[in-house]
Amino acid sequence: MTKGEETRQMIIKSAAPIFNKKGIAATAMSDIMDATKLSKGSLYVHFENKDELALTVIDYNMQLLGSRVFEALSKASSARDKLIAYIDVLSTPVNPIVEGGCPMLNFGMEADDTNEVVTKKVNEGVVFSQQIISDIIKKGIDEGEFSNEWNYKDFAVVMFAMIEGGQLICRVARNNRKMQVIKANLLEQISRWEL
Amino acid sequence: MTKGEETRQMIIKSAAPIFNKKGIAATAMSDIMDATKLSKGSLYVHFENKDELALTVIDYNMQLLGSRVFEALSKASSARDKLIAYIDVLSTPVNPIVEGGCPMLNFGMEADDTNEVVTKKVNEGVVFSQQIISDIIKKGIDEGEFSNEWNYKDFAVVMFAMIEGGQLICRVARNNRKMQVIKANLLEQISRWEL
């Protein structure tokens, strides 16, 4: 990796939690200068403008979330355990696995009325997340763990929505308690299709 | 109502959709000047600063949402129908009942890492929303419509989370389809406790 590419990655890593916490509009290039200890001119060597940096950081945050989720999933073997792992890894919104909380929720809500590019990016993440859940269940059905009458695609929508809604509830409540209520309901729904 | 109070209300009404769409940070006082056709000095006659205006507007948006929900609820009589009305009135996130979408989601996600006052305000709205759902079911139980074994407080958390999560999904997808999947799942859970 060249020196330039190393600096670019350092900028992204440093900027990621800032954008995810403050949002795109409220994050100033001066914030990134402070975090990276780089001069303004140097930032603009690696990124055309603030928008390009923001888009790159959104990608980074969503991929970081994805890799954290996959890491958790890999520790479980059965489909049921993978679903539980998925829930568990996202069940502490106040101490989130990605600094600042779920980037889809953060950037999606900021951008949905103002920024079509970001909105599309977030939508892809949302669709992908549901696909992950969907794939886990499908495999479970194929391997005889769940009933093949389960409308698992619809359940993936429900499960994703519940977890994201739980993020809102817990983040503004400043505690993770309600996430356990959500987990219990999901487990109950899952168990109903177990063979 | 004095002229001053009239102007103040006009400012709030004009500013409400702007803040709800763009967010607090991205909304400039000049945006409010344009929308109200008032001079900058006049705005500062009625509000100490941008922050006070923003807080007032957040309250306005949340109360507007509340009154729209109550209006919908009043048209239903049974507890089941009230729950359905609650879901239905929030099931078009792309064409929301409050311009810009759910203010709890919008302001909550913007503020949770940066603004304690707004976060607390949103949390109160979140708690209140769950209370509304909870109260509907409680009345349904008392009147023999639902089983008294239903843990309705937990269900209120789940229902609220699902609807808010659905807002994210639909808003970034630019269509309301997935909200029907969520509605169906909620209806199925509700029907399980009907007598």
Place this chain on the structure above:
DNA sequence: AGTAAAAATGACCAATCGGTCATAAACGAA
């Protein structure tokens, strides 16, 4: 109609915004 208070105006302010660019330093292939 007279008048004191309230409301509206817009020029003005310092600070900050995103972004540029001439210059210097550091890098890396020969």
Place this chain on the structure above:
DNA sequence: TTCGTTTATGACCGATTGGTCATTTTTACT
């Protein structure tokens, strides 16, 4: 070691930000 290229610097730019205030206009009460 040389030397063209890449990277880093920070002063600088115009635009915009939130906010102020002396002045004028409007309101509302007597």
